[in-house]
Amino acid sequence: MVGNPRRPLRVLIAKPGLDGHDRGAKVIVRALRDAGFEVIYTGIRQTPDMIAATALQEDVDAVGLSLLSGAHMTLFPQIVEGLRRRGLGSVLVFGGGIIPDEDVPRLQAAGVDRVFGPGTPLRSIAEYLKEKLASKTVAR
Amino acid sequence: MARLVLSGDTGALARSLSLIIDESGEADVLIRSFFPKSGSAQKIGICGPPGAGKSTLTGRLVALYRKAGLKVGVLAVDPSSPISGGAFLGDRLRIQDHATDSGVFIRSLATRGMVGGVSHTIFGAIHALEAWGCDRIVVETVGTGQDEVVIARVADTVVYVTTPTMGDEIQAMKAGVMEVADLFVVNKADLSGAHKAISDLKTALGLGREAGCGGWQTPVLGISALSGQGLPELLAGLDEHARHLRDSGEGRERLKRQYREEVSLYVSRRVYQDALSQMDSHLDELVDHKSDPPSVAARMLRGGAN
Secondary structure, three states: OOOOOOOOOEEEEEOEOOOOOOHHHHHHHHHHHHOOOEEEEOOOOEOHHHHHHHHHHHOOOEEEEEEOOOOHHHHHHHHHHHHHHOOOOOOEEEEEEOOOHHHHHHHHHOOOOEEEOOOOOHHHHHHHHHHHOHHHOOOO | OHHHHHOOOHHHHHHHHHHHHOOOOOHHHHHHHHHHHOOOOEEEEEEOOOOOOHHHHHHHHHHHHHHOOOOEEEEEEEOEOOOOOOEEEOHHHHOHHHOOOOOEEEEEEEOOOOOOOOOOOHHHHHHHHHHHOOOEEEEEOOOOOOOOHHHHHOOOEEEEEEOOOOOOHHHHOOOOHHHHOOEEEEOOOOOOOHHHHHHHHHHHHHHHOOOOHHHOOOOEEEOOOOOOOOHHHHHHHHHHHHHHHHHHOHHHHHHHHHHHHHHHHHHHHHHHHHHHHOHHHHHHHHHOOOOOHHHHHHHHHHHHHO
16 A cells, blocks of 8 residues: 555653643643644553553654653653663653753753753644654654 | 564564554555454454543453453544644553553554544554454444444444433434444443433334344443443453354354455555546646546546556
């Protein structure tokens, strides 16, 4: 069959850890859906392993992590590691939530490409993903 | 990659599913290698209106099948936006308990413009899951409620999920998915009105079908997917239906029906794509009145057939 020249990008939005504040995650889900992404949402209270396994099964292009509890320095790197262990090192990882500026460089060093703080315009997240993942929309 | 899938590799299955769902060039080769395993799993279609509890029930079924030591695949379909082309695939959220279980594979699918509660690439996705070794495959439809009859051309066993508040026997008498269900489930049976809903459904079923028609009496079961009430009976009903399909020869007929649908979708898409790819070259002729739409269509179809 003829190859699909432009497939929709798939993004997993996940909430690791124990905080139940999922409004931010849901706003992102909605914004990305409206920007043409296929968005999978894990729901709250996910372990790093659950998130990495879900990313594998859903074969997503990017994983967005939302966390407001302060455990990002522990959980985000574990998720990146879980993805790499599953051969998903090329999956783009980005994050958001309540994350102090001074933590961002260390998260980036650990493999989180970008951290979006509160007040980020929704459009800029969609544009960031489209730019970063541009090469992936053409046949796999 | 096909060999890896056949040996049970989860990552290879995930990649194969994407190639199939994205209709990539390698999809046909993969499907050919997977096809020998086709028909090895019981494919269970879960349909019903939004909010009836299809995803929660799917999660329960997965848990029960895992307890029985069976390998389970789930294809959960949610709608694509006709406006943005995007989708929110939210079924998985209620099945996440099984995210790290190596005997369960869950994939969320967007309809990508197809109507009828499933996407046309679902057949290839099912072949991949069967090749991976699934004993049961649960296909959860979009949940439009009334017209998702396509599921009967995909699944071996169709479960229609409703709730006590979804209407009286007049609703149950309507044409559509109510006609194709093999098992009816009234979910949230702990709510008031459950007994009436169950008896309304039984009445509606009794109006149409000859007793013992085809040897399968469509059961109506009250369950609560949340509390677990009625689930053992549902599981028994599903196994009973699988036995019925095997013993009566109906299973073979259903497989034929599935393959007919798969092949005709394949043919129509191929013809359609090939024909439409030449469309642009004909549009000037139409604007200049050098030809007319029926003649252009006839020429395009001839071109598409070779």
